[in-house]
Amino acid sequence: DIQMTQSPSTLSASVGDRVTITCRASQSISRWLAWYQQKPGKAPKLLIYRASSLESGVPSRFSGSGSGTEFTLTITSLQPDDFATYYCQQYDTYPITFGQGTRLEIK
Amino acid sequence: EVQLVESGGGLVQPGGSLRLSCAASGFTFSTYWMHWVRLVPGKGLVWVSRIQSDGSTTNYADAVEGRFTISRDNAKNTLHLQMNSLRAEDTAVYYCVRSFADGNTIFDYWGQGALVTVSS
Numbered sequence: 509d510i511q512m513t514q515s516p517s518t519l520s521a522s523v524g525d526r527v528t529i530t531c532r533a534s535q536s537i538s539r540w541l542a543w544y545q546q547k548p549g550k551a552p553k554l555l556i557y558r559a560s561s562l563e564s565g566v567p568s569r570f571s572g573s574g575s576g577t578e579f580t581l582t583i584t585s586l587q588p589d590d591f592a593t594y595y596c597q598q599y600d601t602y603p604i605t606f607g608q609g610t611r612l613e614i615k
Numbered sequence: 616e617v618q619l620v621e622s623g624g625g626l627v628q629p630g631g632s633l634r635l636s637c638a639a640s641g642f643t644f645s646t647y648w649m650h651w652v653r654l655v656p657g658k659g660l661v662w663v664s665r666i667q668s669d670g671s672t673t674n675y676a677d678a679v680e681g682r683f684t685i686s687r688d689n690a691k692n693t694l695h696l697q698m699n700s701l702r703a704e705d706t707a708v709y710y711c712v713r714s715f716a717d718g719n720t721i722f723d724y725w726g727q728g729a730l731v732t733v734s735s
Contacts, residue, residue, distance in 0.1 A: 542721050544660075551710060551725035552660065563723070595660055599720040603676050604662040 510534050510598050514607035520615040525586045529610045531579045531596035540600035543572055543581045546609075547592045555594075556581065583612075617641040617724045619711045624729030631701050635729050637694040637711030642724075645669070645689040648714045650722065651696050653707035663709070664696065665720075679705075701733045 511534040521527050531541065539559040544552040554563045556572035559579055569584045583590055591614050596607040623635040635651070651663040664675045664685040673685050684697040694711055711726040 540719075544722070546654075546660075551727055552722070553725075554721065554723050557715075557719075557721045597660070597722075602674060602720075604720050606660040606662070609659040 509603055510537060510601055510605050512596055512598055512605050512607040514594075514596055514610050516610060517608065518611045518613065520613050521586055522615045523586055523588060526582065526584045527586060527612065529581045529594055529596075529612075531574075531581070531607050533577045533579075533598055533600075536576045537598045537600035539575045540598060541572075541574070541579050542597045542599065543570075544595045544597065545590075545592045546595065552595065586612075588614075617713070619713065619724055619726035621709065621711050621726045621729035624709065624731050626732045626734065627701055628735050629702060629733055631733070632697070632699045633701065633731060635696040635698070635709055635711075635731070637726055639692045639694065639711075639713075642713070644687075644692040647716060648718070648720075649685075649687060649694045650712045650714060650720075651685060651694075652710045652712050652722065652725075654710065654728070655704075655707045661707070665714075666694070698731070701731075703733050705731060706733050707731060 513532045515530050541559045543556040546552040555566050560572045571582050594610045618640045620638045627633050650665045653661050666673045666685045670687050682700045686695045708728040710728050712722045713724040715721045
């Protein structure tokens with residue numbers, strides 16, 4: 509199975525900050541990577557697919573980059589609504605695997 | 616509007632069985648692959664199973680292979696997950712999930728989740 513490792517596990521930031529979350533794959537997955545946001549008690553929400561394509565309706569302050577084994581999710585100018593847990597997911601090979609999650613908390 | 620509504624979760628003893636259902640609406644259910652993904656406490660999201668649009672192909676995570684069965688009724692726009700021989704480590708919130716129409720396993724719509732607790 510392809511292992512997905514996110515860093516950091518927890519990130520403390522303030523409203524208006526720019527933050528970056530990293531996701532590393534244990535083998536190359538080309539650009540077959542998605543990012544999700546999840547808030548407590550809610551279903552995950554798709555943010556980014558194909559490493560850098562923004563899902564419809566997602567604010568442009570979210571962006572993704574990378575290919576192969578290293579990927580990043582960047583949020584510019586953090587808003588109060590952005591404090592949540594973020595997951596990366598590879599869909600290059602079954603079984604589909606997710607990173608362990610990055611909890612973005614208010615500093 | 617796409618909607619996925621799970622039902623059937625609950626408390627079950629180890630070794631017991633439970634059947635989850637997911638009622639789909641707002642899209643042509645019979646043309647999409649469907650999945651179950653679980654949120655495991657302290658572990659995050661874990662893919663469980665998938666079923667092809669016509670039900671002809673199914674796949675499972677190793678952890679549930681042989682114990683869980685995914686199925687669908689396209690006439691009733693419903694997805695099911697039959698869970699047998701349940702273990703404590705199956706405790707999770709189970710999500711019914713749709714993947715992109717182009718065949719890529721990108722999860723664009725999720726249900727609200729059904730909590731399954733396996734405990735004596």
